[in-house]
Amino acid sequence: MAEALTNVARHSGTGPAAVTATARGGRLVVDGGPGDAVPGGGPEGLAGRVAVVDGRLALPSPVGGATLLRVELPCPRSE
Structure with missing residues (x-):
């Protein structure tokens, strides 16, 4: 997320x-936005x-609209 915010x-x-992070169904879900993403090295x-x-x-980024970056990572729960 740090790299995405730098971009x-x-x-x-x-x-x-803004960035939000939530644990859901064994995954860490991180959302960030807005911005204007373009194909290339960063994304x-x-x-x-x-x-x-x-x-x-x-990384949906509609023309003229806000970009939302969503990253989902495995996050097994410890017992």
């Missing part, structure tokens, strides 16, 4: 971004690193 600050030209690099730990990344 927002450097490239988006938007105002503040693709993040997706690769998330995939390495069996995570998922979604």
Whole structure:
């Protein structure tokens, strides 16, 4: 998420971004936005690193609309 927020600050030209994190069904779900994502090294690099730990990344960024970055990572509960 730190890298995503750095990308927002450097490239988006938007105002503040917000981040939330929740544990749901054995996964850590992290949402961040807004911003204007474009294909390239930043989003693709993040997706690769998330995939390495069996995570998922979604980055909808409609033209003229806000971007929402969602990262889901395995988060097994300790017993």
